[in-house]
Amino acid sequence: MPAAAVAVALAALLGLTGCDDSAAKPDATPKAAASGSGPAVVAPGRPGEPARTLSPEDAAREVVPDTPNSADYTYAQMMIVHHGQALEMAALAPKQASSAQVKGVAGRIAAAQGPEVSAMRGWLDRNGGPRAQSGHDHGKMPGMATAAELKRLRAARGAAFDELFLKLMITHHQGALAMATEALSDGNNVQVEEMATDVIAQQTAEIERMRRM
Numbered sequence: 478m479p480a481a482a483v484a485v486a487l488a489a490l491l492g493l494t495g496c497d498d499s500a501a502k503p504d505a506t507p508k509a510a511a512s513g514s515g516p517a518v519v520a521p522g523r524p525g526e527p528a529r530t531l532s533p534e535d536a537a538r539e540v541v542p543d544t545p546n547s548a549d550y551t552y553a554q555m556m557i558v559h560h561g562q563a564l565e566m567a568a569l570a571p572k573q574a575s576s577a578q579v580k581g582v583a584g585r586i587a588a589a590q591g592p593e594v595s596a597m598r599g600w601l602d603r604n605g606g607p608r609a610q611s612g613h614d615h616g617k618m619p620g621m622a623t624a625a626e627l628k629r630l631r632a633a634r635g636a637a638f639d640e641l642f643l644k645l646m647i648t649h650h651q652g653a654l655a656m657a658t659e660a661l662s663d664g665n666n667v668q669v670e671e672m673a674t675d676v677i678a679q680q681t682a683e684i685e686r687m688r689r690m
Contacts, residue, residue, distance in 0.1 A: 519670015
């Protein structure tokens, strides 16, 4: 009997020790949370640079407002005009081109750039409308066909149209790439950045397609 009593006492003591140990563990969590350190924020690096781990406070300080600047307004205004000329040229292809490939390129240009013009006009409306273009001249936009070149394109038919259309449109797209690259470098608004990135992706692919024709 004494031995049994000792065994019971030891079992009770071990049980109490286990309870005390489990009760102590929840206290550790509030102490860790009370340190004031929130979850870390991983900030992606720029191309070629590693990601960084920031505190929530540092991450909040690095957020830059995307208020549109003059480069954003200039890009939207000028690209509306630039796209407008591409749409004018593409509209000639269904009746004047002889190549099905050229007609296909013209159709894709019309399908893509029409909605892009609407999107840029909507962006201007939402952000206060047109702004002064700081001396930019639509006639000097890169890649724009001259009045004489457009006259020749309107008069051309068949293979002559195909050749001239591809030549003018490749140059036109290259101008758009230059404008979009400048907007990415000098602009500040994320929506303009997205539109410029789309232009670069689409028109780079189209230039390669036209060069192979």
